[in-house]
Amino acid sequence: MIIAPKEKCTGCELCVNVCAQKAIQMREDQYGFLYPEVDNSRCVQCGLCSKKCPANLVNQFRVNDIEPKAYAVINHNKKKYMQGSSGGFFSALAEWCVSQNGVVFGAAWDDALNVAHIGVEDGNKLLQLYKSKYVQSRINHVYKEVRDKLIEGKIVLFSGTPCQVAALKSYLGKKYDKLYCVDVVCHGVPNNKIFHSYLDYIERLKHKKIEKYEFRGKVELLGNYNSIVYLKKSIRIVPWQCDPYVYLFMHGYINRESCFSCKYACKNRVGDITLSDYWGYKERHASFDVRCGISLVLVNTEKGSQLFEHVQDAVQCEETDLQYAIEQNAQLKQPTIRPAERNKLLEGWRKQGFSYLYQEFLNRSDRRYKYWLKVLLVKSYSNILHKRLFPRSE
Ligand SMILES: Cc1cc2nc3c(=O)[nH]c(=O)nc-3n(C[C@H](O)[C@H](O)[C@H](O)COP(=O)(O)OP(=O)(O)OC[C@H]3O[C@@H](n4cnc5c(N)ncnc54)[C@H](O)[C@@H]3O)c2cc1C
Known part of the structure; x- marks a missing residue:
């Protein structure tokens, strides 16, 4: 079959x-x-x-036949802002949902650094859903859990990649007034096995266990696109261009095949609200005085508009020009382009492991001198942070 x-x-x-x-x-x-x-x-x-x-199914779960409204957004709360990948808008939505006695479903790390969707009802546990994890999140039986919570009469906020939101809607088969769907603009997803081969590679190199990994680490001077690797008693901060896994993901080498023909990579969305990074916002929104990114939020439905109203007080927001915002964000126009050498790289990884991909990354990172400068800067940053986090370890 x-x-x-x-x-x-x-x-x-x-x-x-x-x-x-x-x-x-x-x-x-x-x-x-x-x-x-x-x-x-x-x-x-x-x-x-x-x-x-x-x-x-063709276009079955698209919600906005009208033009979405677009906003530049950051969370007023600095801590919440730093906890998000871009403007920390998702945390405002999640906190509102929990305050209404609802359940928030989203992607979280487990103790073994696998990514899976979970449901959270306790505001103190929302943190695990924040920030992008660039690994495909396992759904397991979450669609059923969502339906059970809706039948109980709870408000549910479901967040995920557009294909996961479309799948939830197909699973439910009917509309629920209390269901709010949030999709992320998505570049594609690599998988858990490749990610773990990368973690093993670092652990062997450093002779230390990795306890935690963060893809969108925020550091005032370096912005919001750093990987933070929490090794036992030390941390490494790596700008994305210097992180082989993220570099290869960003260029599409290790992404899932279906992502290259993703039918959701356009402005007609499946979520009531769409979350993304607002690249190029500085030209239009100079009033946002931040260094670690802002969110571009698309409000696609009447329900999305109500949800947006609920969190207005928690955020700084300005309506933005949709066309301009789309121009800045490739995945609102088309899927990531499949690199000609993707299969060659995956085959090399299958035969030789992550060291093969590391070599391919080095061959491709053309602005290497710039990277080395950054790496030096990052090293001093890592040391400062290390001393702050582990004052008695040295
Ligand atoms: C795999 C992936 C690719 C992305 N690609 C782009 C892109 O190309 N362009 C762009 O503008 N934005 C992209 N984003 C979205 C962007 O990284 C931020 O999620 C967005 O800016 C919202 O940030 P925030 O600060 O409001 O909230 P955050 O706290 O960063 O939002 C976290 C949200 O992302 C969800 N999430 C995290 N990891 C996953 C996962 N593995 N699978 C499903 N859902 C997940 C959580 O459930 C939660 O809803 C991507 C996100 C993911 C997960």
Whole structure:
């Protein structure tokens, strides 16, 4: 039984959630990407998995036939601002939802540094959902959990990549007044296996265990695009251009095949609200006096507009020119372009591990001198932070 063509499958796990026979499991392919596998001895050929699969549906879950309204936004609360990838807008939405006794679903790290969607009802635990994790988040049985909470009468805020939001909507099959969907503008997703091969590579190099990893670390002088690697008793801050995993992700070398033909990479969105980075905001919004990025927020529906109203007091926001904002953000216009050498790199990784990708990264990082300067700066930063965080360790 083929649910959807492999090149279109986003790994959203809708089919696993929808199968009453529990006949479908996600399995890694040779490059670590997850695809559904059907156990034919359990399958009763009902066809629901294929019928509900968003990859087989055309534009089904787009919500805005009208022009979205676009805003430049940052969180008023400095701590919350620093906890987000761009303007920290998501935390304002999440806090509002929890204050209404609702449940927020989003992507979180687990103790073993895997990324999976979880539901959070306690405001003190929201932090784990903040910041982008550039690894495909496992859904497991979260769509069902969302439905259960909606049936209980709770407000639910579901956030994720557009393909996950579309899958949730397909799973639910009907509209719920208390469901608010938030999608992120998405560059594509690498997978857990490649990410962990990178972590192993660093651990071997440093002879230390990695305890925590952050992709969008904010450092006033370096901005909001740094990886922060928390090793035992020390940390490393690495600007994205110097982080081989993020560099290869940003250039599309290690992204999932379906991401290169993503049908959601446009201004017609699936979420009530869309979150993204506002690149190039300085030209139009000089009043935002911050160094670590701001959010571009698209309000796509009437419901999204109400949600936006609820959090107005928590944020500084200015309406912005949608066309200008789209011009600054490639993934609101088209999917990431598939690099010609993507398969060659993945094949090299499969045979030789992350050291192969590291070499390929070095071959490609053309502005290396600039990077070395940054690396020096970063090293001193790392040391200062290290002393602040671990005052008695030296
Ligand atoms: C894989 C990925 C690719 C992205 N690519 C782009 C891009 O190309 N251009 C752009 O403008 N913005 C992109 N973003 C969005 C951007 O990084 C920020 O999420 C956005 O600016 C909101 O920031 P914030 O400060 O408001 O909130 P944050 O606290 O940063 O928002 C966190 C939100 O992201 C969700 N999230 C985090 N990791 C994942 C994941 N692995 N899978 C699903 N959901 C996740 C959380 O559930 C939460 O809703 C991407 C995000 C992700 C996760």
